[in-house]
Amino acid sequence: MSESQATWSADGSNIPDINPHTKAKHQILDTYLENLIYTLYGKGRYGETTFTFVDGFCGGGMYYDQDNKREWEGSPIRLIEAIRAGYKKSKRQYDLNVKFIFIDNKREHLACLKNYSMPKAGLGELVNGQPHEFKGEVGKLVEECEFIYGEFENLVNEVIFKIDIRKGHSFFFLDPFGWTDVSMQSIRKINDLKRTEILYTYMIDFIKRFVIGKYGKEKDTFNRILEAEEYYKFNNFNSFETTGGKCYLRNESMRLFRDKGKAKYVFTFSMIPRGNVSVLYYLMHLSQKLTALEVIKESFWQKNNLDYQYYFELYGHGFKTADFYEENQLELKFDITKNSEEFCLEKLDTHLGNIIRNNQDGIIFHDLCHQTMERNPASKEHYTTYINLLRNEKEIEIWRKGEIVKERKVDLRKSDIIKLTKYKQLSIF
Ligand SMILES: C[S@@+](CC[C@H](N)C(=O)[O-])C[C@H]1O[C@@H](n2cnc3c(N)ncnc32)[C@H](O)[C@@H]1O
Secondary structure (H helix, E strand, C coil): CCHHHCCCCCCCCCCCECCHHHHHHHHHHHHHHHHHHHHHHHCCCCCCCEEEEEECCCCCCEEEECCCCEEEECHHHHHHHHHHHHHHHHCCCCCEEEEEEEEECCHHHHHHHHHHHHHHCCCHHHCCCCCEEECCCCCCEEEEEEEEECCHHHHHHHHHHHHHHHCCEEEEEECCCCCCCCCHHHHHHHHCCCCEEEEEEEECCCHHHHHCCCCHHHHHHHHHHHCCCCCCCCCCHHHHHCHHHHHHHHHHHHHHHHHCCCCCEEEEEEEECCCCCCCCEEEEEEECCHHHHHHHHHHHHHHCCCCHHHHHHHHCEEEECCCHHHHCHHHHHCCCCCCHHHHHHHHHHHHHHHHHHHCCCCEEHHHHHHHHHHHCCCCHHHHHHHHHHHHHCCCEEEEECCEECCCCCCCCCCCCEEEECHHHHHHHC
16 A cells, blocks of 8 residues: 555554655654754753654554565654653653644544554553653653544644643654645744744645646645745746756745744755655754754764765755666766765865855854755764864864863864964965
8 A cells, every 4th residue: 555545444454554765754753853852851951851742644653564574663653762762862860751642634543543553562551641651760751642633734723732831842743645734824833832843744746736737726725825826936847857946946845934934944855765756755844943953964864865966956865765776877977976974074165164264253153053054964963073174174273161172072062163273364364
C-alpha cells in the first residue's frame, strides 16, 4: 500500500507498508527530538523542564517494513521514545514534564494507536491519558498522552490554548497527506507561541499542476489556504525542471513560510523518492530560535544523501532513493564526488568569510549565525571548525568578556566577538 493511502484498522490487523522516504523522515524525527531535549533540558545551567509535543496527523502508530520483514514504528511512538532517549542522555537531577497530544480524523487510526501499536511498543501504560512516571537514574520524567479525534484545523485553537496554559517549549509535527489540511493562518497562530517549532510535510509536487493552468479552482484554493498569491510566479511547466526553477521553488517556499507563516527561521529537507527527478515534498522546519535551527541542521546533515557540491543550491539537504543517480545520468557531469565537508567549508568561506572581513570592528557570533545559517548546509560544528581555521591562520581573534580567548580550540559562545587581527587589518590598508 502506498503511503498516500495509508490506513490502519482499529485492531492493527491491517497496517500500511513503510517506504524509504518515510523511514528517512522518521529517522530525522528521532535524531532531532533526542537532540532537542538534550539541548534544551540537558544542557545549560538550568534547562527547560516543560514540553508539549503535538502530532497533528498521527496515524495508527505502526507500519510494516517489507525489506526487513518486521514492523516499523510510526511518528507518535517515535516521539515518545526519542524524548525518553534525550532525557536519559541528559542525566539531570530535576524532573522533566512532557505532554503528547495525538490528533487524527479517523477513529480507527487512533484506536489502532492506543489498542495495538502503543502496547506493542511497550507503551501500554500511557494510553489511559493519566500522567505516568518514567523512572530514569536521576530526576524523573513525567509523561502524559492525550488522544483527540477530529480535523487538525478545527482543533488548533484548543491545542494552542492548552500549550499557553502549560507554558514551556512546544513542537508540532504536521504530517498530512496533502496541502489542504494545514492553513497558513494555523501556522501563524502556532508561531505566535514563540517558544515553538514546526516540522511540516509540505507537498510541493502538486504546484506543477497549477502552473499549466488546468486546475484553476485548485489554484484558488491553494492561494487561499496558503496565502500564496504573490509566490511561485512560474511562466511555464518546463521551468520547474531547470536548475534555476528548482532553486526558485525552494526559495519561494522558504520565503512564503517566513513571511506569511511568521517563522523567524525556515529550513528544508527535500524528499526525492524513487523514479522522481524532482522533490515530492519538503520537510520544512519552522522555528523562532537560532538554537532550534542549529539542531535541525545537524539532524538533516546526518540523514542527507545529496552531494552538496551541486545539489545544495537546488534542494538544500535531502534524501533520494537509491536509483536516483542511475536514472539521471545527465546530472553526473557535475563533480559529485567532492567531499561534502570540504564543500561545506568552502561555502562558509564565501558566506562567513566575507562578512567577517567586511566587519572591521568585529561581529558577534550570534549575529553571524543569524545572518547566514539558512543559506548554507553547515552545522554549528562546521562553523566552529571554520572559525578556528581562520584563527589558526591568524586572520581573526576571538574576544570574550573584553579579553582575547587563549584556548587552543575555541568552543564558540553566542556573545563571542570575532575580530580581524590587527596584523590583517593593517595589511588591508
Ligand atoms: C501520513 S499519515 C500520518 C503518518 C504519521 N505521521 C507517521 O509518520 O507515522 C496522515 C494521517 O493524518 C490523518 N488525517 C488526514 N487528514 C486529517 C485532518 N484534516 N486532521 C487530522 N488528521 C488527518 C489520516 O487519517 C492519517 O492517519
